[in-house]
Amino acid sequence: xxxxxxxxYAKTHEWVRIExxxxxxxxxxxxxxxxxxxVYVEMxxxxxxxxxxxxxxxxxxxxxxxxxxxxxxxxxKEINSDLESTPELINQKPYEAxxxxxxxxxxxxxxxxxxxxxxxxxxxxxxxSH
Amino acid sequence: xxxxxxxxxxxxxAMLEVIGVAGIDQLFADIPRELILKEPLQIPAGLPEHEVxxxxxxxxxxxxxxxxxxxGCGSYDxxxxxxxxxxxxxxxxxxxxxxxxxxxxxxxxxxxxxFQTMICELTGLEVANASLYDGHTAASEAAVLALNSVRRSExxxxxxxxxxxxxxxxxxxxxxxxxxxxEIPSKNGTTDLVDxxxxxxxxxxxxxxxxxxxxxxxxxLSGLAQDLHDNGSLLxxxxxxxxxxxxxxxxxxxxxIAIGDTQALGLPSYxxxxxxxxxxxxxxxxxxxxxxxxxxxLDQEGKRAxxxxxxxxxxxxxxxxxxxxxxxxxxxxxxxxxVYLATLGRQGIxxxxxxxxxxxxxxxxxxxxxxAAEPLFDRPFFNEFPIVLAKKAAEVLPRMEERGFYAxxxxxxxxxxxxxxxxAIAVTERRTREExxxxxxxxxxxxR
Numbered sequence: 072x073x074x075x076x077x078x079x080y081a082k083t084h085e086w087v088r089i090e091x092x093x094x095x096x097x098x099x100x101x102x103x104x105x106x107x108x109x110v111y112v113e114m115x116x117x118x119x120x121x122x123x124x125x126x127x128x129x130x131x132x133x134x135x136x137x138x139x140x141x142x143x144x145x146x147x148k149e150i151n152s153d154l155e156s157t158p159e160l161i162n163q164k165p166y167e168a169x170x171x172x173x174x175x176x177x178x179x180x181x182x183x184x185x186x187x188x189x190x191x192x193x194x195x196x197x198x199x200s201h
Numbered sequence: 202x203x204x205x206x207x208x209x210x211x212x213x214x215a216m217l218e219v220i221g222v223a224g225i226d227q228l229f230a231d232i233p234r235e236l237i238l239k240e241p242l243q244i245p246a247g248l249p250e251h252e253v254x255x256x257x258x259x260x261x262x263x264x265x266x267x268x269x270x271x272x273g274c275g276s277y278d279x280x281x282x283x284x285x286x287x288x289x290x291x292x293x294x295x296x297x298x299x300x301x302x303x304x305x306x307x308x309x310x311x312x313x314x315x316f317q318t319m320i321c322e323l324t325g326l327e328v329a330n331a332s333l334y335d336g337h338t339a340a341s342e343a344a345v346l347a348l349n350s351v352r353r354s355e356x357x358x359x360x361x362x363x364x365x366x367x368x369x370x371x372x373x374x375x376x377x378x379x380x381x382x383x384e385i386p387s388k389n390g391t392t393d394l395v396d397x398x399x400x401x402x403x404x405x406x407x408x409x410x411x412x413x414x415x416x417x418x419x420x421x422l423s424g425l426a427q428d429l430h431d432n433g434s435l436l437x438x439x440x441x442x443x444x445x446x447x448x449x450x451x452x453x454x455x456x457x458i459a460i461g462d463t464q465a466l467g468l469p470s471y472x473x474x475x476x477x478x479x480x481x482x483x484x485x486x487x488x489x490x491x492x493x494x495x496x497x498x499l500d501q502e503g504k505r506a507x508x509x510x511x512x513x514x515x516x517x518x519x520x521x522x523x524x525x526x527x528x529x530x531x532x533x534x535x536x537x538x539x540v541y542l543a544t545l546g547r548q549g550i551x552x553x554x555x556x557x558x559x560x561x562x563x564x565x566x567x568x569x570x571x572x573a574a575e576p577l578f579d580r581p582f583f584n585e586f587p588i589v590l591a592k593k594a595a596e597v598l599p600r601m602e603e604r605g606f607y608a609x610x611x612x613x614x615x616x617x618x619x620x621x622x623x624x625a626i627a628v629t630e631r632r633t634r635e636e637x638x639x640x641x642x643x644x645x646x647x648x649r
Contacts, residue, residue, distance in 0.1 A: 111488070
C-alpha cells in the first residue's frame with residue numbers, strides 16, 4: 072500500500088494536494104483497492120460551490136458506490152475529465168488521477184487532515200476493526 | 202380437516218425445552234395482553250370442495266360482468282388480444298418473481314429490455330427502468346429523482362390536475378421528509394401555468410404535470426420546459442401511455458422525466474390492480490434512476506445477451522445512500538404491456554389511440570347536444586371527459602347500472618373540489634356505436 076509523504080489525507084480516504092489556493096482531491100491507494108474495479112465517476116459541475124464535508128463526487132466500482140467529500144469549502148475549479156472515459160485510471164495510478172480540484176479562500180479548514188504517517192495508522196486501525 | 206401445521210406436540214415440547222421456555226404463550230409475552238386473541242376467530246367451519254365451488258359461483262353470479270363500462274380515471278376497459286394472456290400463462294414467466302439470479306433468466310431479461318425500449322420510444326425519452334409499482338408511486342420516484350439531481354433543492358411543485366391518488370401518494374411519501382410540496386391550482390380544467398411560472402425560484406427541483414390530466418383534458422405545455430430549465434428545475438410529465446399514439450410525448454415537450462401507468466396497455470381493470478408504473482428520463486439522469494435496469498451486452502461467445510446493469514445505484518450496493526428503495530418491479534404485469542405493445546406495433550397503437558379519440562368525441566357530441574348534461578369545461582380531451590349532470594351522481598349511477606351501464610366515475614367522490622354531479626366518462630376502442638347510442642338513450646331517461 073502506497074502512501075506518498077507529500078500529500079495530506081482525510082479520514083474518509085481522500086488524498087489532498089494543495090497548490091496555492093487550489094486543492095486537488097483523489098482517493099488513496101487503500102481506498103481504490105477496497106473498492107475494486109472502478110467503472111464510473113460521477114463528477115460535479117465546474118464553478119459549483121461546496122461546503123467542507125459535503126459530498127462532491129461518487130466513485131462506483133462493480134461492488135460499491137462511494138461518496139467523495141470535500142475537505143475544504145470552495146468552488147470546483149476543475150474536474151478530471153479523463154476519468155469519464157477511463158475511470159480505471161484511479162485503480163492504476165490513484166495519486167495521479169485526481170477527481171476534482173477545489174479553489175478555496177480559507178486554508179485553516181485543512182487543519183483536520185492527516186499526514187502520511189497518521190493516515191497509515193488510521194488505515195491499520197480500520198483494517199483491524201473489520 | 203388438517204391444520205397444515207407441520208409440528209407435533211412432541212416437536213413443540215422438544216423445541217421449547219431446547220430454548221428454555223415453559224410454554225408457547227411465553228414466546229408472545231412482549232405482545233400487549235389486550236391485543237392477543239382470547240377465543241378462536243369467528244369463521245365458519247370447513248366445507249366440502251364442491252360446496253365451496255357452488256357458493257363461490259352463486260356469489261360470482263351477483264357480479265354485473267355484462268355491463269358496458271364507461272369507467273376510466275386511470276383504469277380503462279380496453280381490448281386485450283388473446284396472445285397477451287397466452288404468453289403470460291407460460292409457467293416460465295408466471296412462476297418467477299424478480300429473478301435474483303437474473304442472468305440465468307435470459308428470456309425474462311429480454312422481455313424487460315424490450316419493455317424499456319418500447320416505453321422509451323412511446324415517451325420520446327432515452328432511458329427507462331424495468332417498471333415501478335404503479336403510476337402514482339412513479340410520481341414519487343420521479344420527485345425523488347429530481348430532488349437528487351438538482352443541487353440544493355427541496356421543493357416539488359405539482360399540479361392540482363394530477364390524479365387525486367397521485368397527489369395523495371406524493372403527500373404520504375414526503376410527509377416525514379425535509380421536502381416541500383406545493384400544489385399549483387388549475388384554471389378552467391387545466392394547470393394555471395401563469396401561477397406555476399410565478400412559483401419558480403431557487404430550490405425547486407421539479408414540477409409534476411399530467412396530460413391528459415385527471416379530468417381528461419389535454420394540457421398545453423408550450424414553452425414550459427424552457428421556463429423550468431432556465432430556473433434549473435426539471436419537468437416531470439405523467440401521461441396515459443396510450444394517449445401518446447396521438448398526443449405529443451414527454452420528449453417532444455422537452456420534459457426530463459416521463460411517468461405513468463401502463464394499465465391501458467394490455468392489463469384488465471381487475472379490482473383496480475395490479476398495474477405497472479413506468480419511468481423514463483434523459484440519459485443525463487441515468488445514474489440516479491430508481492429500480493432495476495436491464496442492459497444488453499455480449500456473452501463470452503459474442504452472442505447478444507441481457508443483464509441487470511448499473512446496480513451501484515441500488516440499495517443492496519449503495520445502502521443508506523441509495524436514492525430509492527425499490528429493488529423489484531412488476532415483472533409479470535410489465536410483460537403483459539410488452540406483449541401488448543409488440544402485438545400492436547407502432548401503427549396499431551396509433552390506430553387504437555385514434556379510435557379512442559373518435560369514439561369519445563362521438564359520445565361527447567351526442568351527450569352535450571341531446572341530454573341534460575353539460576360539459577364541465579370546453580377543452581380538448583383524449584378518451585375521457587367530465588360532464589355535469591343535473592342530478593347527483595349517486596342517484597344516476599345505480600339507475601344506469603340497472604340499465605346495463607357503468608356510466609362513469611363520480612369525480613366529486615374522488616376529489617371534493619370537483620362540482621357535485623360531475624361524471625368522468627371514458628370511451629375506449631372496445632365500445633361500439635350501438636353501445637354508445639343505447640347509453641345516450643338510457644341517460645336521457647335517467648336524467649328526465
